[in-house]
Amino acid sequence: MPRLYDSRKRILVTGGAGFIGSHLIDRLLGQGHEVLCADNLFTGTRRNIDHLHAEPRFEFMRHDVTFPLYVEVDEIYNLACPASPVHYQHDPVQTTKTSVHGAINVLGLAKRLKAKVLQASTSEVYGDPAIHPQVESYWGNVNPIGPRSCYDEGKRCAETLFFDYHRQHGLEIKVMRIFNTYGPRMHPADGRVVSNFIVQALRGEDITIYGDGSQTRSFCFVDDLVEGMLRLMATGPDVTGPVNIGNPGEFTMLELAEHVIRLTGSASKIVHRPLPQDDPRQRQPDVSLAKSLLDWEPTINLESGLKRTINYFRDIVTV
Numbered sequence: 001m002p003r004l005y006d007s008r009k010r011i012l013v014t015g016g017a018g019f020i021g022s023h024l025i026d027r028l029l030g031q032g033h034e035v036l037c038a039d040n041l042f043t044g045t046r047r048n049i050d051h052l053h054a055e056p057r058f059e060f061m062r063h064d065v066t067f068p069l070y071v072e073v074d075e076i077y078n079l080a081c082p083a084s085p086v087h088y089q090h091d092p093v094q095t096t097k098t099s100v101h102g103a104i105n106v107l108g109l110a111k112r113l114k115a116k117v118l119q120a121s122t123s124e125v126y127g128d129p130a131i132h133p134q135v136e137s138y139w140g141n142v143n144p145i146g147p148r149s150c151y152d153e154g155k156r157c158a159e160t161l162f163f164d165y166h167r168q169h170g171l172e173i174k175v176m177r178i179f180n181t182y183g184p185r186m187h188p189a190d191g192r193v194v195s196n197f198i199v200q201a202l203r204g205e206d207i208t209i210y211g212d213g214s215q216t217r218s219f220c221f222v223d224d225l226v227e228g229m230l231r232l233m234a235t236g237p238d239v240t241g242p243v244n245i246g247n248p249g250e251f252t253m254l255e256l257a258e259h260v261i262r263l264t265g266s267a268s269k270i271v272h273r274p275l276p277q278d279d280p281r282q283r284q285p286d287v288s289l290a291k292s293l294l295d296w297e298p299t300i301n302l303e304s305g306l307k308r309t310i311n312y313f314r315d316i317v318t319v
């Protein structure tokens, strides 16, 4: 039987001080691995990794992935990229650079080290989808010149780079298409819908629905998402993805607002604000590939996931 020392891996998580990355790191450390977190703290916070301060198998490095990185690791999870539309549109050129130059640098690193590398891609590669629910074989409906393009096209180009490094250099890649994910450690000012609604409800402020609220999203609780991520990374070299990971439960933004008001017991009122340009009308993952390939499916429904997220925000949001 191999000793723990032999099975322990050194794992790089870029974007590890962010919402999803910090949960992933908790799981990896729990499995006994060493983790190096590289993050420029653009949208992530030290608060998300503060509890790891005394953990000798954890190391934090302030680093921007648009610059080369020379470290020695066995596996790489590439999560560095702002994910909220408010944040990724704040400096769109930097967003594209983060996805594209960031991908080139982690792929160059993986190539030198012959390390497995997983890309946190997104359902945004499907754009405003004409196929519903979205299957991995769908090529998408993306505006290349709109306000969301820096993110959508940046992530699409990153997927291209992953597959070209795989074909050209024989790299072992895993491309995961993440659908809307929520949970504790989302930043209260993150601007995404779940955190916005919960913070507004807890503060008794108006709940801001963009447009008429009939647009849909499918929300995955972060623990389910991270489980899917770990399972994808554990697959053999023939599995490259792309693989959708998300919760197929589909809700309108109006339904989401009503759930949040009910579960928080808030007196907040719903108000409507203009719908942002190119806001996708609908989104729902087809997760049959994840089921067959990874034996994975989500286990936490919206109601219980929201309760856990609301409890987290109750502790940190000042009314």
Ligand code: NAD
Pocket: 014, 015, 016, 017, 018, 019, 020, 021, 038, 039, 040, 041, 042, 043, 044, 045, 063, 064, 065, 066, 078, 079, 080, 081, 082, 083, 084, 098, 102, 120, 121, 122, 123, 177, 178, 179, 180, 181, 182
């Ligand atoms: P997040 O904003 O909380 O985390 C992103 C992290 O990346 C932050 O810690 C940020 O500081 C860091 N970062 C940004 N630019 C960087 C750079 N140039 N160099 C180094 N670090 C940088 O967002 P999240 O929700 O945790 O998303 C993590 C990943 O998952 C992202 O790649 C995102 O695109 C992807 N994703 C998330 C969702 C979702 O619903 N949460 C959906 C689809 C895809």
Ligand code: UDP
Pocket: 067, 068, 069, 070, 071, 104, 105, 106, 107, 108, 109, 110, 111, 112
């Ligand atoms: N790179 C890195 N760390 C490494 C190896 C490479 O950050 O350990 C970066 C480096 O900036 C390089 C990029 O990854 O430009 C792509 O590397 P690759 O070997 O594919 O191409 P090249 O070095 O020929 O540009």
Ligand code: UDP
Pocket: 084, 085, 180, 191, 192, 193, 194, 196, 197, 208, 209, 210, 211, 215, 217, 253, 275, 276, 279, 280
């Ligand atoms: N949205 C909303 N109110 C908010 C924030 C977002 O109605 O305060 C809507 C937004 O227009 C979109 C959906 O909620 O239709 C999901 O937005 P989010 O920014 O969370 O992620 P997206 O899936 O658009 O990237």
